[in-house]
Amino acid sequence: MPKPLFQPLLVNGPEGDPVVHVDFLQTRRALLFDLGNIRALPPRKVLRISDVLVSHTHMDHFTDFAWLLRLLLVRDIDLRLFGPPGFIRHVECHLAAFEWNLAHKYEEDVRLTVTELHSDERGRRAEFRFRHRFARENEQTLDLPGNVLLDDGRITITAALLDHQGLPSMGWSVQERAHVNIWKNRLAELGLGTGPWLSRLRQAVLEGRPDDEIIVAEWQADGRAVRRELRLGELRRDVLRVSAGQKIAYVVDCGFTRENRARIASLLEGARTAFVESAFLHEDIDRATERGHLTARQAGWLARDAGVEQLVPVHFSPRYGERLGQLEVEAREAFRDHDGSGLVSPRQ
Numbered sequence: 001m002p003k004p005l006f007q008p009l010l011v012n013g014p015e016g017d018p019v020v021h022v023d024f025l026q027t028r029r030a031l032l033f034d035l036g037n038i039r040a041l042p043p044r045k046v047l048r049i050s051d052v053l054v055s056h057t058h059m060d061h062f063t064d065f066a067w068l069l070r071l072l073l074v075r076d077i078d079l080r081l082f083g084p085p086g087f088i089r090h091v092e093c094h095l096a097a098f099e100w101n102l103a104h105k106y107e108e109d110v111r112l113t114v115t116e117l118h119s120d121e122r123g124r125r126a127e128f129r130f131r132h133r134f135a136r137e138n139e140q141t142l143d144l145p146g147n148v149l150l151d152d153g154r155i156t157i158t159a160a161l162l163d164h165q166g167l168p169s170m171g172w173s174v175q176e177r178a179h180v181n182i183w184k185n186r187l188a189e190l191g192l193g194t195g196p197w198l199s200r201l202r203q204a205v206l207e208g209r210p211d212d213e214i215i216v217a218e219w220q221a222d223g224r225a226v227r228r229e230l231r232l233g234e235l236r237r238d239v240l241r242v243s244a245g246q247k248i249a250y251v252v253d254c255g256f257t258r259e260n261r262a263r264i265a266s267l268l269e270g271a272r273t274a275f276v277e278s279a280f281l282h283e284d285i286d287r288a289t290e291r292g293h294l295t296a297r298q299a300g301w302l303a304r305d306a307g308v309e310q311l312v313p314v315h316f317s318p319r320y321g322e323r324l325g326q327l328e329v330e331a332r333e334a335f336r337d338h339d340g341s342g343l344v345s346p347r348q
Protein backbone atom coordinates (compact mmCIF):
# COMPACT_ATOMS: atom_id res chain seq x y z
CA MET A 1 0.00 0.00 0.00
CA PRO A 2 1.48 3.42 -0.91
CA LYS A 3 2.60 5.79 1.79
CA PRO A 4 -0.28 7.99 2.98
CA LEU A 5 -0.23 11.60 1.82
CA PHE A 6 -3.20 12.65 3.87
CA GLN A 7 -3.40 12.28 7.61
CA PRO A 8 -7.05 12.29 8.64
CA LEU A 9 -8.26 12.70 12.21
CA LEU A 10 -11.84 11.92 13.22
CA VAL A 11 -12.00 14.71 15.77
CA ASN A 12 -14.91 13.59 17.96
CA GLY A 13 -14.77 9.85 17.39
CA PRO A 14 -17.66 8.00 15.77
CA GLU A 15 -20.32 9.14 18.23
CA GLY A 16 -19.78 12.90 18.43
CA ASP A 17 -20.36 15.52 15.73
CA PRO A 18 -18.78 14.16 12.57
CA VAL A 19 -15.70 16.31 11.93
CA VAL A 20 -12.63 15.14 10.03
CA HIS A 21 -9.42 17.19 10.05
CA VAL A 22 -7.06 16.23 7.24
CA ASP A 23 -3.41 17.24 7.32
CA PHE A 24 -1.52 17.22 4.05
CA LEU A 25 1.85 15.79 4.92
CA GLN A 26 3.77 17.63 2.18
CA THR A 27 2.59 21.14 2.96
CA ARG A 28 1.62 23.08 6.03
CA ARG A 29 -1.99 22.90 5.08
CA ALA A 30 -5.09 21.13 6.28
CA LEU A 31 -8.70 20.69 5.32
CA LEU A 32 -11.81 20.18 7.39
CA PHE A 33 -14.85 18.08 6.59
CA ASP A 34 -17.83 19.56 8.43
CA LEU A 35 -17.85 22.19 11.14
CA GLY A 36 -19.75 20.75 14.10
CA ASN A 37 -18.01 20.77 17.47
CA ILE A 38 -14.27 21.43 16.85
CA ARG A 39 -13.26 22.37 20.42
CA ALA A 40 -11.04 19.27 20.67
CA LEU A 41 -8.84 20.53 17.84
CA PRO A 42 -5.72 22.33 19.05
CA PRO A 43 -5.46 25.89 17.62
CA ARG A 44 -2.29 25.01 15.67
CA LYS A 45 -4.29 22.45 13.71
CA VAL A 46 -7.12 24.92 13.17
CA LEU A 47 -4.74 27.60 11.86
CA ARG A 48 -3.46 25.23 9.15
CA ILE A 49 -6.94 24.84 7.66
CA SER A 50 -7.22 26.33 4.16
CA ASP A 51 -10.53 24.75 3.12
CA VAL A 52 -13.70 23.81 4.99
CA LEU A 53 -16.16 21.46 3.28
CA VAL A 54 -19.59 21.48 4.88
CA SER A 55 -22.17 18.78 4.07
CA HIS A 56 -25.21 20.77 5.22
CA THR A 57 -26.11 23.24 7.95
CA HIS A 58 -27.87 21.12 10.53
CA MET A 59 -26.36 22.18 13.85
CA ASP A 60 -24.24 19.09 14.38
CA HIS A 61 -22.43 19.94 11.11
CA PHE A 62 -22.08 23.72 11.33
CA THR A 63 -22.31 24.84 14.93
CA ASP A 64 -18.67 25.91 15.39
CA PHE A 65 -18.33 28.40 12.54
CA ALA A 66 -18.07 31.19 15.12
CA TRP A 67 -15.47 29.29 17.13
CA LEU A 68 -13.35 28.81 14.02
CA LEU A 69 -13.60 32.52 13.21
CA ARG A 70 -12.64 33.43 16.76
CA LEU A 71 -9.40 31.46 16.39
CA LEU A 72 -8.59 33.09 13.04
CA LEU A 73 -9.04 36.65 14.33
CA VAL A 74 -7.00 38.79 14.30
CA ARG A 75 -4.56 37.30 11.83
CA ASP A 76 -3.88 37.63 8.15
CA ILE A 77 -5.63 34.59 6.73
CA ASP A 78 -7.47 33.32 3.68
CA LEU A 79 -10.06 30.64 4.19
CA ARG A 80 -12.28 28.96 1.64
CA LEU A 81 -15.60 27.44 2.66
CA PHE A 82 -17.73 25.18 0.48
CA GLY A 83 -21.27 24.07 1.10
CA PRO A 84 -24.76 23.23 -0.15
CA PRO A 85 -27.35 25.51 -1.81
CA GLY A 86 -28.04 28.50 0.46
CA PHE A 87 -24.65 28.19 2.17
CA ILE A 88 -23.58 31.77 1.44
CA ARG A 89 -26.60 33.03 3.34
CA HIS A 90 -25.92 30.70 6.27
CA VAL A 91 -22.35 32.03 6.55
CA GLU A 92 -23.61 35.59 6.22
CA CYS A 93 -26.14 35.05 9.04
CA HIS A 94 -23.46 33.65 11.32
CA LEU A 95 -21.30 36.72 10.61
CA ALA A 96 -24.23 39.07 11.16
CA ALA A 97 -24.56 37.85 14.74
CA PHE A 98 -21.59 40.02 15.81
CA GLU A 99 -20.61 43.68 15.71
CA TRP A 100 -17.57 44.55 13.57
CA ASN A 101 -17.35 48.31 14.18
CA LEU A 102 -13.59 48.28 14.95
CA ALA A 103 -12.60 45.90 12.15
CA HIS A 104 -11.35 48.62 9.78
CA LYS A 105 -8.75 49.71 12.35
CA TYR A 106 -6.76 46.48 12.02
CA GLU A 107 -3.92 45.80 9.60
CA GLU A 108 -4.70 42.09 9.50
CA ASP A 109 -7.49 40.75 7.38
CA VAL A 110 -9.44 37.51 7.44
CA ARG A 111 -10.71 36.86 3.92
CA LEU A 112 -13.47 34.28 3.52
CA THR A 113 -14.36 32.94 0.09
CA VAL A 114 -17.61 31.04 0.22
CA THR A 115 -18.77 28.78 -2.58
CA GLU A 116 -22.10 27.00 -2.76
CA LEU A 117 -23.19 24.41 -5.28
CA HIS A 118 -26.70 25.33 -6.42
CA SER A 119 -27.47 22.48 -8.73
CA ASP A 120 -25.27 20.16 -10.72
CA GLU A 121 -22.40 22.10 -12.28
CA ARG A 122 -23.80 25.48 -11.24
CA GLY A 123 -22.75 27.44 -8.22
CA ARG A 124 -22.30 30.82 -6.62
CA ARG A 125 -19.41 32.44 -4.82
CA ALA A 126 -19.13 35.45 -2.53
CA GLU A 127 -16.42 36.98 -0.36
CA PHE A 128 -16.52 38.35 3.17
CA ARG A 129 -13.58 40.35 4.56
CA PHE A 130 -12.99 41.22 8.18
CA ARG A 131 -11.71 44.69 7.26
CA HIS A 132 -14.94 45.32 5.34
CA ARG A 133 -16.97 44.24 8.38
CA PHE A 134 -17.75 40.96 6.67
CA ALA A 135 -20.17 42.51 4.19
CA ARG A 136 -21.04 40.22 1.29
CA GLU A 137 -19.05 41.23 -1.81
CA ASN A 138 -17.82 40.14 -5.24
CA GLU A 139 -20.72 37.77 -5.66
CA GLN A 140 -20.72 35.78 -8.88
CA THR A 141 -22.37 32.77 -10.43
CA LEU A 142 -20.12 29.94 -11.54
CA ASP A 143 -20.04 27.11 -14.03
CA LEU A 144 -18.57 24.14 -12.24
CA PRO A 145 -18.00 21.33 -14.76
CA GLY A 146 -17.95 17.91 -13.12
CA ASN A 147 -18.99 19.55 -9.83
CA VAL A 148 -15.32 20.38 -9.27
CA LEU A 149 -15.32 23.21 -6.74
CA LEU A 150 -11.57 23.68 -6.50
CA ASP A 151 -8.59 22.63 -8.58
CA ASP A 152 -5.49 24.48 -7.44
CA GLY A 153 -2.94 22.26 -9.13
CA ARG A 154 -2.38 20.26 -5.96
CA ILE A 155 -5.81 19.05 -4.97
CA THR A 156 -9.17 18.70 -6.66
CA ILE A 157 -12.31 19.04 -4.55
CA THR A 158 -15.38 17.40 -6.04
CA ALA A 159 -18.88 17.57 -4.58
CA ALA A 160 -22.01 15.49 -5.01
CA LEU A 161 -25.46 16.84 -4.23
CA LEU A 162 -27.16 14.16 -2.14
CA ASP A 163 -30.66 14.04 -0.74
CA HIS A 164 -31.08 14.10 3.06
CA GLN A 165 -34.85 13.69 3.31
CA GLY A 166 -35.59 16.71 1.14
CA LEU A 167 -32.58 18.75 2.24
CA PRO A 168 -29.52 18.91 -0.04
CA SER A 169 -26.47 17.38 1.65
CA MET A 170 -23.06 17.42 0.05
CA GLY A 171 -20.75 14.45 -0.25
CA TRP A 172 -17.11 15.29 -0.87
CA SER A 173 -14.01 13.82 -2.39
CA VAL A 174 -10.54 15.30 -2.38
CA GLN A 175 -8.05 13.99 -4.90
CA GLU A 176 -4.39 14.84 -4.70
CA ARG A 177 -2.96 15.51 -8.16
CA ALA A 178 0.28 13.59 -7.90
CA HIS A 179 3.05 13.01 -5.41
CA VAL A 180 6.54 14.10 -6.48
CA ASN A 181 9.49 12.68 -4.58
CA ILE A 182 12.93 14.15 -5.17
CA TRP A 183 15.84 11.82 -4.47
CA LYS A 184 18.38 13.96 -2.68
CA ASN A 185 21.18 11.40 -3.07
CA ARG A 186 20.69 11.38 -6.88
CA LEU A 187 20.91 15.16 -6.87
CA ALA A 188 24.22 14.92 -5.05
CA GLU A 189 25.52 12.29 -7.49
CA LEU A 190 24.78 14.65 -10.37
CA GLY A 191 26.55 17.49 -8.55
CA LEU A 192 23.32 19.44 -8.04
CA GLY A 193 22.64 21.43 -4.90
CA THR A 194 19.33 22.03 -3.21
CA GLY A 195 17.42 25.30 -3.13
CA PRO A 196 14.11 26.92 -4.01
CA TRP A 197 14.52 25.68 -7.59
CA LEU A 198 13.32 22.26 -6.37
CA SER A 199 9.86 23.61 -5.64
CA ARG A 200 9.77 25.12 -9.15
CA LEU A 201 10.78 21.71 -10.46
CA ARG A 202 8.04 20.00 -8.46
CA GLN A 203 5.49 22.53 -9.73
CA ALA A 204 6.58 22.04 -13.35
CA VAL A 205 6.05 18.29 -12.99
CA LEU A 206 2.64 18.75 -11.34
CA GLU A 207 1.61 21.05 -14.18
CA GLY A 208 2.64 18.41 -16.72
CA ARG A 209 5.20 20.66 -18.48
CA PRO A 210 6.99 19.11 -21.51
CA ASP A 211 10.29 17.22 -21.26
CA ASP A 212 12.27 19.81 -23.23
CA GLU A 213 11.38 22.63 -20.87
CA ILE A 214 14.46 24.18 -19.28
CA ILE A 215 14.66 24.24 -15.51
CA VAL A 216 17.15 26.67 -14.01
CA ALA A 217 18.87 25.13 -10.99
CA GLU A 218 20.44 27.62 -8.61
CA TRP A 219 22.06 27.01 -5.28
CA GLN A 220 24.87 28.17 -3.02
CA ALA A 221 28.14 26.24 -2.76
CA ASP A 222 31.10 27.43 -0.67
CA GLY A 223 29.55 30.85 -0.40
CA ARG A 224 29.08 31.41 -4.11
CA ALA A 225 26.06 31.10 -6.36
CA VAL A 226 25.94 28.18 -8.81
CA ARG A 227 23.59 28.10 -11.77
CA ARG A 228 22.85 25.30 -14.22
CA GLU A 229 20.24 24.78 -16.89
CA LEU A 230 18.71 21.34 -17.18
CA ARG A 231 15.98 19.72 -19.21
CA LEU A 232 12.89 18.73 -17.31
CA GLY A 233 12.95 15.31 -19.03
CA GLU A 234 16.41 14.51 -17.63
CA LEU A 235 15.41 15.52 -14.13
CA ARG A 236 12.22 13.51 -14.41
CA ARG A 237 14.25 10.46 -15.37
CA ASP A 238 17.15 10.85 -12.96
CA VAL A 239 16.01 12.47 -9.74
CA LEU A 240 12.24 12.23 -9.47
CA ARG A 241 9.69 9.64 -8.64
CA VAL A 242 6.10 10.57 -9.39
CA SER A 243 3.28 8.56 -7.86
CA ALA A 244 -0.43 8.98 -8.41
CA GLY A 245 -2.24 11.17 -5.92
CA GLN A 246 -4.57 9.68 -3.37
CA LYS A 247 -8.22 10.27 -2.79
CA ILE A 248 -10.14 10.78 0.43
CA ALA A 249 -13.94 10.92 0.61
CA TYR A 250 -16.55 11.98 3.14
CA VAL A 251 -20.24 11.11 2.97
CA VAL A 252 -22.75 11.76 5.74
CA ASP A 253 -26.46 12.43 6.20
CA CYS A 254 -28.06 10.99 3.10
CA GLY A 255 -30.51 8.24 2.36
CA PHE A 256 -29.86 5.00 0.45
CA THR A 257 -31.85 6.12 -2.60
CA ARG A 258 -30.98 5.03 -6.12
CA GLU A 259 -29.90 8.57 -7.07
CA ASN A 260 -27.75 8.98 -3.95
CA ARG A 261 -26.12 5.59 -4.47
CA ALA A 262 -25.00 6.45 -7.98
CA ARG A 263 -23.54 9.76 -6.83
CA ILE A 264 -21.82 8.25 -3.80
CA ALA A 265 -20.34 5.50 -5.97
CA SER A 266 -18.45 7.99 -8.11
CA LEU A 267 -17.27 9.98 -5.08
CA LEU A 268 -15.94 6.88 -3.33
CA GLU A 269 -14.50 5.17 -6.38
CA GLY A 270 -10.89 4.22 -5.77
CA ALA A 271 -10.63 6.22 -2.52
CA ARG A 272 -7.83 5.31 -0.20
CA THR A 273 -9.91 6.35 2.81
CA ALA A 274 -13.63 6.96 2.97
CA PHE A 275 -15.57 8.30 5.96
CA VAL A 276 -19.15 7.12 5.55
CA GLU A 277 -21.99 7.63 7.97
CA SER A 278 -23.23 4.50 9.67
CA ALA A 279 -26.00 6.11 11.66
CA PHE A 280 -28.31 3.15 12.25
CA LEU A 281 -28.20 -0.60 12.56
CA HIS A 282 -29.74 -2.29 9.59
CA GLU A 283 -32.52 -3.70 11.79
CA ASP A 284 -33.69 -0.06 12.07
CA ILE A 285 -33.71 0.50 8.32
CA ASP A 286 -37.24 1.97 8.43
CA ARG A 287 -36.14 4.69 10.83
CA ALA A 288 -32.98 5.34 8.79
CA THR A 289 -35.00 5.70 5.60
CA GLU A 290 -37.54 7.95 7.27
CA ARG A 291 -34.80 10.32 8.48
CA GLY A 292 -32.63 10.17 5.38
CA HIS A 293 -29.64 8.35 6.86
CA LEU A 294 -27.52 5.35 5.91
CA THR A 295 -27.34 2.19 7.97
CA ALA A 296 -23.95 0.72 8.86
CA ARG A 297 -24.52 -2.17 6.47
CA GLN A 298 -25.33 0.21 3.61
CA ALA A 299 -22.14 2.16 4.34
CA GLY A 300 -20.16 -1.09 4.13
CA TRP A 301 -21.78 -2.04 0.83
CA LEU A 302 -21.18 1.36 -0.74
CA ALA A 303 -17.50 1.34 0.22
CA ARG A 304 -17.03 -2.27 -0.85
CA ASP A 305 -18.61 -1.75 -4.27
CA ALA A 306 -16.56 1.39 -4.94
CA GLY A 307 -13.27 -0.38 -4.22
CA VAL A 308 -12.43 1.78 -1.21
CA GLU A 309 -9.20 0.72 0.53
CA GLN A 310 -10.12 1.87 4.02
CA LEU A 311 -13.59 2.53 5.37
CA VAL A 312 -14.08 4.56 8.53
CA PRO A 313 -17.70 4.31 9.71
CA VAL A 314 -18.84 7.56 11.38
CA HIS A 315 -21.80 9.50 12.79
CA PHE A 316 -23.24 6.74 14.98
CA SER A 317 -26.64 7.53 16.44
CA PRO A 318 -26.34 7.89 20.23
CA ARG A 319 -29.59 5.95 20.63
CA TYR A 320 -27.67 2.67 20.68
CA GLY A 321 -25.97 3.32 24.03
CA GLU A 322 -24.02 0.21 24.95
CA ARG A 323 -24.73 -1.32 21.54
CA LEU A 324 -22.71 1.30 19.62
CA GLY A 325 -19.98 -1.24 18.89
CA GLN A 326 -22.45 -3.21 16.79
CA LEU A 327 -22.54 -0.41 14.22
CA GLU A 328 -18.85 -0.89 13.60
CA VAL A 329 -19.23 -4.67 13.42
CA GLU A 330 -22.07 -4.38 10.95
CA ALA A 331 -20.19 -1.93 8.69
CA ARG A 332 -17.13 -4.18 8.81
CA GLU A 333 -19.05 -7.31 7.89
CA ALA A 334 -20.72 -5.67 4.90
CA PHE A 335 -17.38 -4.23 3.76
CA ARG A 336 -15.33 -7.36 4.38
CA ASP A 337 -17.41 -9.86 2.52
CA HIS A 338 -15.62 -8.35 -0.47
CA ASP A 339 -11.94 -8.88 0.26
CA GLY A 340 -11.66 -9.26 4.01
CA SER A 341 -9.62 -6.17 4.93
CA GLY A 342 -9.48 -2.44 5.19
CA LEU A 343 -11.95 -1.37 7.86
CA VAL A 344 -10.34 1.16 10.14
CA SER A 345 -11.78 1.53 13.60
CA PRO A 346 -13.15 5.04 14.12
CA ARG A 347 -11.89 4.80 17.71
CA GLN A 348 -8.19 4.90 16.80
Ligand SMILES: [Zn+2]
Nearest residue numbers: 058060061253
Ligand atom coordinates in the same frame (compact mmCIF):
# COMPACT_ATOMS: atom_id res chain seq x y z
ZN1 LIG B 1 -25.97 14.80 11.04
